[in-house]
Amino acid sequence: MEFDLKCTLLFNKSLNDAREPLTDFVQEANKSNPEKFHIQSWLIEDNKLSLHLLSRDVIRAHVYLLQLKKKLDTLLGKKNHLGLRGIKLDDYHILFDLDTIPLEEIKIPFAQIDIKKKTVSLRIQDKDEEFLTQNYIDRMINLVREKAHFQRYKGKKEDWKLLWESSQKKPLWFKDPTEALSHLGWIEQGPTKGKWFFRPPAAAIMCAMAQIAIEKVLQPLNFQEVIPSMHVPLTTWLKTGHLEGMPGEIYYISEPVTRDVKKWETFIDLLKIKKEIPIKEFSQMISTPKAGICYAQCPNIYWSFSGKTIAESSLPLLLYDRSVPSARYESGGRHGIERVDEFHRIEIVYIGTKNQLLDIKEKLIEKYRMVFNDIMDLEWRMAQVTPFYLQQAGQIIEEEPNAGTIDFEAWLPYRGDRDTPWLELQNVSIVGEKYIRAFNIKTQKSILWSGCSGIGLERWTTAFLAQKGIDPKKWPPSFQKFLSDLPSSPEFL
Ligand code: ATP
Ligand code: ZN
Ligand code: MG
Secondary structure, three states: OEEEEEEEEEEOOOOHHHHHHHHHHHHHHHHHOOOOEEEEEEEEEOOEEEEEEEEEOOOOHHHHHHHHHHHHHHHHHHHHOOOEEEEEEEEEEEEEEOOOOOOOOOOOOOOEEEEEOOEEEEEEEEEOOHHHHOOHHHHHHHHHHHHHHHHHHHHOOOOEEEEEEOOOOOOOOOOOHHHHHHHHOOEEEOOOOOOEEEOHHHHHHHHHHHHHHHHHHHOOOOOEEOOOOOEEEHHHHHHHOHHHHOHHHOOEEOOEOOOOHHHHHHHHHHHHHHOOOOHHHHHHHEOOOOEEEOOOOHHHHHHOOOOOEEOHHHOOEEEEEOOOOEEOOOHHHOEOOOEOOEEOEEEEEEEEOHHHHHHHHHHHHHHHHHHHHHHOOOOEEEEEEOOHHHHOOOOOOOOOOOOEEEEEEEOOHHHOOOOOOOEEEEEEEEEEOHHHHHOOOEEOOOOOEEEEEEEEHHHHHHHHHHHHOOOHHHOOHHHHOOOOOOOOOOOOO
16 A cells, blocks of 8 residues: 655644754654655645655554654644644545456545556545544545445355255145235235235234244243334444445434424414425424334344443343334335335344354254244245345455354245245344444453344245135144134125
């Protein structure tokens, strides 16, 4: 890497009397590591000192400058009673190499970027001191690397490695459950995009799925229920990475600007007169979102432990939430009840030592296997996939071989033969120390790991109905133990 930095240091008064100590200072600095650092030139103009620094490799001029600044401040303060008021970054030129030649143009804020083969020339001009003190520059360099990395990664096929598959099962029908349930009036699409109303028979099936998950998976493994908030602050997603990973999939929440009825008067009057929503007035009455609707339940669960030290005797923490729905802006991807904008998941979160988590992972998989094989009698499979936290952000993270995500998928006969895409029912993830670090969660001695597993109730329902049909009499007897008679649905004339 090569660094070429021009900056101006501002003092409280003229530097004219400080030429001598400055000459010595520059000479001294230039002796410290002549191979890697050099003050190319310096110039005094009244109370301004302009510096031109050159450095390479591990000595990053923007970091070194802060050290020089400190020394100068002390030196000139003592000798000449000068006070340093600030630094302006005039022109900074950084050259560095990427691992591979990028596939497309790369742009980032605050810098001009020019890339020749693998070499990036990054140019930053006219910036304040915060650029140096807040570590923006290193993050900008990393961002360029991340974007180049992601361009390659995007081009690759998603990592998908089959781990296990069930025997083939003869489907009992070939219909799309959403169409069949809609036709019967058991579900109703809406009231807004990607949402559904489940009437009693459909609700009973969803509830049976939840009951199976709780009674056959979570309770036997001693998971305990928690009730988190449905609102997730943006600051929490900043920590988990969701905000940089999927900002376009979140439903954001606006607070009203005020609760004062008087201030809402015009809005109410317009509403009463026009009998339609006065959008312009309305948009002035709601504030910029500071939170969003739950995307996955785990961030708020992690948040609840932030900064805490958990007693070793409480480990592993085994928790689940079933009360908070998840919302995602799926846009073009929406389909039926299986890919919706509001869905119902049981999310389970586990925090413990690495060995505890690897043990839980195995036990969970065993229980899930029992549910899909012995209760639902599904044709399904497990695959190792790219962890969700790596999918969108393209972050460069050291892979820990024991961390990662396993997807559970089921065949949907209505889509066609077994080569058509299968439906992801749920996953089991071990995320290593990522969230533990993000929320500063500790225990007495051990290093903590965490992980989560999201059971999609709409997905379990769709997979089961798609393979077994909607006549309870034809369902496997093991499933009928949980639900054998469906409640009636209102008849519509
Ligand atoms: P997909 O690849 O199907 O979009 P995902 O990787 O986005 O799934 P995760 O974020 O891993 O899903 O969420 C875990 C579980 O939540 C999924 O396995 C699934 O059961 C459920 N889920 C996710 N998105 C939806 C959705 N739009 N509708 C219904 N269930 C969903
Ligand atoms: Zn999660
Ligand atoms: Mg998704």
